[in-house]
Amino acid sequence: MSAVFSVSELNHYAGEVLAADPVLSAVRVQGEVSGFKKYPSGHLYFSLKDKESQVNCVAFRGNAAHFSFVPENGMSVVITARASLYDRDGRFQLVVYEMEKDGVGDLFAAFEKLKVKLEAEGLFDVSRKKAIPKLPQRIGVVTSPKGAVIQDIIHVLSRRFPNFNLLIYPSAVQGSTAASEIKKGVEWFNKTELVDVIIVARGGGSVEDLWCFNDEALARSIYQSHIPLISAVGHETDFTICDFVSDLRAPTPSAAAELVMPEKSELLYAIHAKTDRLTRALLHSVAVRKNRLMFLSRSKALLSPLRRVEAESQRLDLLSLKLTHSLNRRVDSAARRIGKDIASLDALSPLKVLSRGYSLATNPMTGTCITSVTQITPGQPVQIQLADGLVDCKAEKTQPGRIL
Amino acid sequence: MTQSEEYEKLSFEEAMIELESVVSKLDSGEGTLDESISLFQKGVILSKLCSSRLEEIEKKVMILTDNGNDAKKEVAFGDDSTTPGEKE
Numbered sequence: 226m227s228a229v230f231s232v233s234e235l236n237h238y239a240g241e242v243l244a245a246d247p248v249l250s251a252v253r254v255q256g257e258v259s260g261f262k263k264y265p266s267g268h269l270y271f272s273l274k275d276k277e278s279q280v281n282c283v284a285f286r287g288n289a290a291h292f293s294f295v296p297e298n299g300m301s302v303v304i305t306a307r308a309s310l311y312d313r314d315g316r317f318q319l320v321v322y323e324m325e326k327d328g329v330g331d332l333f334a335a336f337e338k339l340k341v342k343l344e345a346e347g348l349f350d351v352s353r354k355k356a357i358p359k360l361p362q363r364i365g366v367v368t369s370p371k372g373a374v375i376q377d378i379i380h381v382l383s384r385r386f387p388n389f390n391l392l393i394y395p396s397a398v399q400g401s402t403a404a405s406e407i408k409k410g411v412e413w414f415n416k417t418e419l420v421d422v423i424i425v426a427r428g429g430g431s432v433e434d435l436w437c438f439n440d441e442a443l444a445r446s447i448y449q450s451h452i453p454l455i456s457a458v459g460h461e462t463d464f465t466i467c468d469f470v471s472d473l474r475a476p477t478p479s480a481a482a483e484l485v486m487p488e489k490s491e492l493l494y495a496i497h498a499k500t501d502r503l504t505r506a507l508l509h510s511v512a513v514r515k516n517r518l519m520f521l522s523r524s525k526a527l528l529s530p531l532r533r534v535e536a537e538s539q540r541l542d543l544l545s546l547k548l549t550h551s552l553n554r555r556v557d558s559a560a561r562r563i564g565k566d567i568a569s570l571d572a573l574s575p576l577k578v579l580s581r582g583y584s585l586a587t588n589p590m591t592g593t594c595i596t597s598v599t600q601i602t603p604g605q606p607v608q609i610q611l612a613d614g615l616v617d618c619k620a621e622k623t624q625p626g627r628i629l
Numbered sequence: 630m631t632q633s634e635e636y637e638k639l640s641f642e643e644a645m646i647e648l649e650s651v652v653s654k655l656d657s658g659e660g661t662l663d664e665s666i667s668l669f670q671k672g673v674i675l676s677k678l679c680s681s682r683l684e685e686i687e688k689k690v691m692i693l694t695d696n697g698n699d700a701k702k703e704v705a706f707g708d709d710s711t712t713p714g715e716k717e
Contacts, residue, residue, distance in 0.1 A: 370692055388687065390690075506652060
């Protein structure tokens with residue numbers, strides 16, 4: 226006969242066997258969550274099931290706090306756990322350490338693959354990105370008409386630019402039809418050309434929720450869009466293919482509204498500042514010319530007619546003074562020379578000779594000096610000039626050749 | 630075509646760029662006084678144009694609804710008829 230165990234002993238023993246088993250002490254199990262319950266203690270209780278079986282699971286608070294998501298019924302997950310037996314009711318259960326969504330790894334792999342492919346094709350090229358208009362006349366939004374996202378966008382736009390113009394293309398933003406609905410929205414706006422910028426928006430969500438924004442066909446239609454497009458999907462940390470292919474990525478839908486519409490007051494200020502500069506530039510330009518004019522009007526060049534007359538008349542005064550001096554000098558020297566000449570003339574004068582006893586005979590008929598006896602015929606009158614008077618005589622006879 | 634008619638075609642963005650270039654030219658102080666005055670007049674026209682462009686946008690929030698045969702119709706957004714059912 227074998228030994229008889231108490232129930233407690235049995236459960237305890239079975240528990241130890243399970244704990245000692247190398248496979249069951251750290252096992253990874255894939256299944257669907259059901260009967261999920263979160264206790265106030267923070268512990269999570271649920272079952273993991275597949276088509277035929279199910280197993281009880283518990284995740285204690287310390288481990289559950291590190292899960293990247295809150296499990297929901299129907300969710301397919303992969304857990305890492307150890308098998309144990311709950312002593313009190315002898316129930317087999319898994320104590321869960323880690324939990325991840327099933328297929329998430331596959332999704333990331335697919336995302337990376339598509340990203341590399343489209344990047345290689347040049348769909349993300351910066352050179353292909355279109356500029357967002359500074360002042361969109363009308364903004365197109367492809368998003369869900371329900372929920373906070375569109376309200377946030379409208380709120381931000383109203384604050385920045387009260388008279389904005391928005392056209393909403395309602396679309397599912399998660400689920401199987403979302404990608405094709407969003408794509409239709411982008412294409413509709415491109416066909417109708419009713420807007421000059423498009424925002425594709427969605428609020429935050431799980432990787433699966435945002436998955437439609439990693440759709441290849443949607444990415445290509447965004448690339449083809451001739452209207453600039455802003456992608457505003459999820460939170461700041463979420464990146465989708467749409468973000469890469471769009472002309473501008475906004476971290477959130479509200480941020481997209483900030484980016485797409487300028488602050489009206491800032492624009493008014495900018496216009497005002499430019500107008501102000503314009504006025505100041507003109508006034509400055511006038512002032513500069515005025516100064517130049519004043520400077521020129523004081524310059525000699527402009528005053529020249531009068532100045533020249535003055536200068537010339539001064540020169541004239543100077544010249545005439547010089548002239549007078551030089552004339553006077555000339556007159557003086559001439560007078561002195563004349564005085565000298567007169568003195569020498571006086572010395573040479575015949576009167577002086579006469580006063581020394583000489584006399585001068587002239588023919589009174591002709592007035593010519595008689596210098597030879599041949600000029601005289603006897604009986605003709607001869608006038609003798611002495612120093613103190615004339616003597617009228619008559620020639621008696623001539624004696625040629627006789628001197629005293 | 631007069632200067633203002635020519636400017637009438639400019640978008641806000643284009644008018645702002647043109648205004649900036651006019652201001653810069655006037656700032657440089659080059660050219661004759663007549664040229665400066667004509668630049669100033671251009672600038673004033675452009676400045677008014679920029680301001681009026683800001684007011685020209687019509688405040689409107691519309692949503693597209695199916696109108697049969699793939700056609701869409703714009704209706705004002707925010708009416709109960711356009712956001713049926715639950716609000717998330």
